[in-house]
Amino acid sequence: MKVREICSVLNGELICGDYKNDNEVSHAFASDLMSDVLTVNCDSLLLITGLANLQTIRTAEMSDINCILFVRNKSVTPEMKTLAEELGITLIKCPLTMFRASGELYRAGIKPIY
Amino acid sequence: MAMSFEYKVEGGDFTHAGYASSQVKKMLKQLGVDSTVIKRVVVCLYEAEVNIVAHAYSGTISVNLDTDTINMKLADKGPGIADIEQAMQKGFSTASPEVREMGFGAGMGLPNISANADRFVITSEPGTGTTLEISINLNSAAV
Numbered sequence: 531m532k533v534r535e536i537c538s539v540l541n542g543e544l545i546c547g548d549y550k551n552d553n554e555v556s557h558a559f560a561s562d563l564m565s566d567v568l569t570v571n572c573d574s575l576l577l578i579t580g581l582a583n584l585q586t587i588r589t590a591e592m593s594d595i596n597c598i599l600f601v602r603n604k605s606v607t608p609e610m611k612t613l614a615e616e617l618g619i620t621l622i623k624c625p626l627t628m629f630r631a632s633g634e635l636y637r638a639g640i641k642p643i644y
Numbered sequence: 645m646a647m648s649f650e651y652k653v654e655g656g657d658f659t660h661a662g663y664a665s666s667q668v669k670k671m672l673k674q675l676g677v678d679s680t681v682i683k684r685v686v687v688c689l690y691e692a693e694v695n696i697v698a699h700a701y702s703g704t705i706s707v708n709l710d711t712d713t714i715n716m717k718l719a720d721k722g723p724g725i726a727d728i729e730q731a732m733q734k735g736f737s738t739a740s741p742e743v744r745e746m747g748f749g750a751g752m753g754l755p756n757i758s759a760n761a762d763r764f765v766i767t768s769e770p771g772t773g774t775t776l777e778i779s780i781n782l783n784s785a786a787v
């Protein structure tokens with residue numbers, strides 16, 4: 531699924547990154563716990579999270595995650611946006627809860643990692 | 645090829661936590677190291693770096709690289725760890741609420757370092773500080 535489709539399914543908004551060199555997202559993982567994310571072994575993963583701080587971006591960097599979805603319209607600081615841009619990480623936000631966003635994406639065909 | 649780097653880490657500084665790990669990641673990428681190996685290296689280094697920020701007062705990260713191994717040493721000044729066996733257990737944590745707000749503090753860092761490292765040694769002197777030595781073979785993709 532493309533980022534553009536993810537945004538439309540979730541009524542979401544692209545914060546940074548662009549639709550042009552948009553990779554295909556096949557799997558997602560939802561967590562607010564960064565230590566948990568760091569145990570996951572998977573490429574082209576979408577991280578669904580309600581935790582919005584610089585360490586969310588750093589964790590994505592270390593985990594080779596190139597797309598993060600912030601649920602419940604969590605506010606992304608300019609520092610987070612700058613770091614994500616520098617690292618080529620796409621950021622999206624949506625108003626839905628983590629449960630709802632995960633459910634909609636699952637229904638749309640995004641797979642869990644296990 | 646032998647290279648060494650050093651980074652300073654400040655306790656409590658969550659704004660810069662992960663900077664050293666990020667620099668090491670960029671360097672290994674440039675050297676063309678296998679991406680699964682890079683991930684194991686930076687997951688170890690990042691959890692260890694966050695531990696200094698979360699649990700210690702200040703620390704130094706030394707990274708030594710040769711053709712087939714990366715050796716990382718993280719030495720901090722801090723409260724130290726009285727019972728290392730207990731600290732290594734999944735779920736054991738003394739993290740503050742502030743650390744948990746950052747997405748850490750679930751007692752998963754040290755076990756994950758242990759799972760990803762080829763060699764992992766912790767030594768600690770309570771009241772003085774903690775030292776972690778982590779080594780990863782750069783030529784093998786398998787853990």
Ligand SMILES: Nc1ncnc2c1ncn2[C@@H]1O[C@H](COP(=O)(O)OP(=O)(O)O)[C@@H](O)[C@H]1O
Pocket residue numbers: 565691695696698699700720722723724725731732736737738739748749750751752753754755774
């Ligand atoms: N550098 C350190 N200095 C002092 N205590 C530490 C250090 N690293 C780890 N610890 C102790 O070991 C515990 C477990 O560490 P870890 O597995 O990384 O989990 P967490 O950091 O999430 O608590 C910590 O809660 C802390 O009590």
Ligand SMILES: [Mg+2]
Pocket residue numbers: 691694695698748749752753754
């Ligand atoms: Mg930790």
